[in-house]
Amino acid sequence: MTELVNENPFQLVIATILSAQTTDKMVNLVTPKLFARYPTPFDLAAADPAEVEAIIKPTGFFRAKTKRIIAASRTLVELFGGEVPGTMEDLLKIPGIGRKTANVILGVGFNEPGFAVDTHVIRLTNRLKLVSTRDPEKIERQVISMVPKEEWTGLSLRLILHGRRVCLARRPRCEECVLNDFCPSSTTRPKGGKKN
DSSP: OOSSOOSSHHHHHHHHHHTTTSOHHHHHHHHHHHHHHOOSHHHHHTOOHHHHHHHHGGGSOHHHHHHHHHHHHHHHHHHHTTOOOOSHHHHTTSTTOOHHHHHHIIIIISOOOOOOOOHHHHHHHHHTTSOSOOOHHHHHHHHHTTSOGGGHHHHHHHHHHHHHHTSOSSSOOGGGOTTTTTOTTOSSSOTTSOOO
16 A cells, blocks of 8 residues: 555545655645645646645645646546546556556556556665666566566555665665565675575
């Protein structure tokens, strides 16, 4: 489950766009007011950008994010009758939605398998030696070939949370990690062998 609070796919689309370069906690602080004022894509598509900017300012990059969420809402209205589409192909037509976001929306919003690759997933899959690339699409293809389809969404979300909380970029907390017995990158066991 994503840490972004949402009640429907539309809210998830907007919250996910807002989550760029900020924390889910910060997004969760602003979205209740945003969705109370603009509950549907039709409402947000017709919004005054200055009003939206004032609401989402704490998330950072608020001018660019305002443009993205209004453009996304307009696309939802114009191309999809105000409904969030449930396919990768259609989700990628929405401004502000790339493969990572589309996979989150498919997995969380529609309960369809999706493997989202963000910076945490890139780091962890490489540290675990599941892949040897930093290309998100290659990582997605390689990992989903190893894991049953019904596990894609859950694995991706667990990797993201593990990367945020334990396997940090600069100072991984290997001593706290439940994976350190077999992680090739663990600093708490001798290289090439198990911990004593």
